[in-house]
Amino acid sequence: MEYRYLKVEKKDGKCVIAINRPEKLNALSGELLKELECAFYEVCDDGSTGVLVITGTGKAFVAGADIGEMKGFGSIEAEQYSLQGQRVFGMLEKMEIPVIAAINGYALGGGLELALSCDFRIASENAMIGLPEITLGLVPGFGGTQKLARIVGIARAKQMVMLGERISAAEACHIGLVHRVVKAEDLEKEVDALAAKLLGLGRVALKTAKYLINASADLPLAEGLNMEARAFALLFSGNEAKEGIEAFLSKRKPEFRRG
Numbered sequence: 439m440e441y442r443y444l445k446v447e448k449k450d451g452k453c454v455i456a457i458n459r460p461e462k463l464n465a466l467s468g469e470l471l472k473e474l475e476c477a478f479y480e481v482c483d484d485g486s487t488g489v490l491v492i493t494g495t496g497k498a499f500v501a502g503a504d505i506g507e508m509k510g511f512g513s514i515e516a517e518q519y520s521l522q523g524q525r526v527f528g529m530l531e532k533m534e535i536p537v538i539a540a541i542n543g544y545a546l547g548g549g550l551e552l553a554l555s556c557d558f559r560i561a562s563e564n565a566m567i568g569l570p571e572i573t574l575g576l577v578p579g580f581g582g583t584q585k586l587a588r589i590v591g592i593a594r595a596k597q598m599v600m601l602g603e604r605i606s607a608a609e610a611c612h613i614g615l616v617h618r619v620v621k622a623e624d625l626e627k628e629v630d631a632l633a634a635k636l637l638g639l640g641r642v643a644l645k646t647a648k649y650l651i652n653a654s655a656d657l658p659l660a661e662g663l664n665m666e667a668r669a670f671a672l673l674f675s676g677n678e679a680k681e682g683i684e685a686f687l688s689k690r691k692p693e694f695r696r697g
């Protein structure tokens with residue numbers, strides 16, 4: 439499908455979606471969110487994609503929801519917009535493949551909320567990260583008030599949401615908000631290396647791990663442990679565990695994705 443605001447590239451099992459509205463620092467209009475939703479459906483339907491990378495073109499990853507578009511909102515439109523963003527970003531969490539945010543610059547407001555919905559966040563050292571909605575008289579509306587605390591804890595989340603201050607990539611890494619910070623010129627290479635590593639692992643085991651960890655946020659421990667035991671057992675009926683265990687015992691590298 440042709441997109442106005444996205445560049446989509448697929449190669450060797452990896453799909454890269456670059457948000458491409460650089461003149462507005464990739465701000466998320468309703469139209470852009472609709473395109474992202476379609477692109478995410480395409481990735482879900484395409485069995486040949488094993489890892490998804492999301493990034494931005496120009497100097498921003500995404501500078502947030504489109505403030506110009508929000509100007510005309512009443513409460514009904516605002517709620518619809520919030521639910522739209524939450525639904526679209528929620529697709530990344532439900533996606534059965536790993537998703538990497540390659541944070542190439544500003545990740546503010548809805549931009550950080552997009553990155554929070556990814557499994558891995560790699561940032562270039564010039565990235566600036568934050569939830570500045572409070573400075574607009576708002577709160578984050580695409581999941582930030584709920585998801586940030588689960589990643590960095592309530593104290594840090596309150597600091598970021600209630601003060602609206604931007605933090606550097608290095609500080610974001612220090613608090614566990616991004617997994618790794620790299621030089622801007624190395625971002626693509628580092629993200630490619632992570633994607634290649636993920637593509638070399640068992641697809642079913644990865645999807646199971648992602649599902650279990652995401653589910654743990656909403657489950658009492660006993661229920662989560664039960665679910666883990668059932669998933670662990672199920673993996674023994676598939677080929678990946680057989681291959682992984684056999685490969686270890688015969689001192690060779692496993693080949694999880696033959697055929």
Ligand code: CAA
Binds near residue numbers: 548
């Ligand atoms: N929405 C709409 N347009 C935006 C935008 C946004 N979030 N962020 C930047 N732009 C536009 C600017 O208006 C400007 O457009 P014009 O050239 O037409 O005036 C263009 O992008 C370039 O931006 P700047 O000139 O401001 O660039 P800068 O380098 O001086 O500053 C910045 C960069 C610090 C990121 C600054 O643009 C900024 O503060 N942006 C807003 C960040 C923000 O508040 N994000 C939260 C949005 S609310 C939200 O996301 C709610 C939610 O959770 C759902």
